[in-house]
Ligand SMILES: [Zn+2]
């Protein structure tokens with residue numbers, strides 16, 4: 001006996017369809033394996049449908065797969081971030097970044113990012129606006145993202161100067177990363193650590209725009225990972241290009257290692273980096289550098305160099321972006 005679904009003029013053999021589904025599921029499991037945040041094992045392939053959630057992976061010392069956060073207490077009322085989660089979160093252990101909602105919009109800003117090397121210092125002057133597009137913030141009530149995250153902040157600009165060491169050195173011991181800025185990307189967007197204001201995995205829970213960015217309460221547009229919108233600056237094979245700088249002056253490179261393989265935490269040290277020859281200011285130089293991964297903590301786990309102090313922005317100004325279709 002044969003069972004068919006009939007949709008339009010197409011007939012579907014139910015038994016054959018069920019076998020095909022089972023085969024696809026088995027293939028997916030054998031290719032990617034089950035992931036689980038409780039039995040966390042760094043994977044060799046990235047399954048974007050099941051990225052382990054990093055909640056609770058905050059340490060008080062350098063540790064692979066953890067964020068050594070200077071702040072460890074996150075009690076108190078939930079003031080910022082997502083207020084609800086949806087079906088991109090799988091029983092709080094993994095999340096599917098391909099189905100997570102994004103904030104609508106395609107807004108372009110007059111982003112300014114200038115870099116010059118003076119003496120031993122790399123001076124970066126920016127206006128805190130990204131050169132890659134953003135979503136529309138505050139999140140509008142008619143945006144489907146509003147059901148999960150009502151980010152009320154507008155993107156604001158402020159003149160900012162960073163003086164990083166041009167040739168950074170490893171510190172005697174690593175150090176913890178603060179909340180707020182931990183680096184700057186070459187598109188002018190700020191890089192924050194992997195945590196949201198509640199101490200949870202920001203990339204898993206916060207609703208961001210399609211470049212994985214959003215503004216905080218002072219209007220600073222930032223990412224908690226290396227934005228996929230910078231990938232166009234990355235050649236797509238071999239070792240990733242330099243995509244930003246950490247506040248200790250070391251470079252932050254994209255997701256790929258030599259040979260083009262995607263980096264995982266197990267390829268990197270406790271602070272999420274390693275040392276080998278890279279292009280550095282136009283010269284091949286053997287130097288420590290951080291890498292992006294699709295595994296939490298996504299970028300910097302701790303500082304290997306000595307971070308510079310950053311001044312709080314003077315009064316941020318309202319900024320005007322240009323919405324494009
Ligand atoms: Zn954030």
Ligand SMILES: [Zn+2]
Nearest residue numbers: 253257258274
């Ligand atoms: Zn590398």
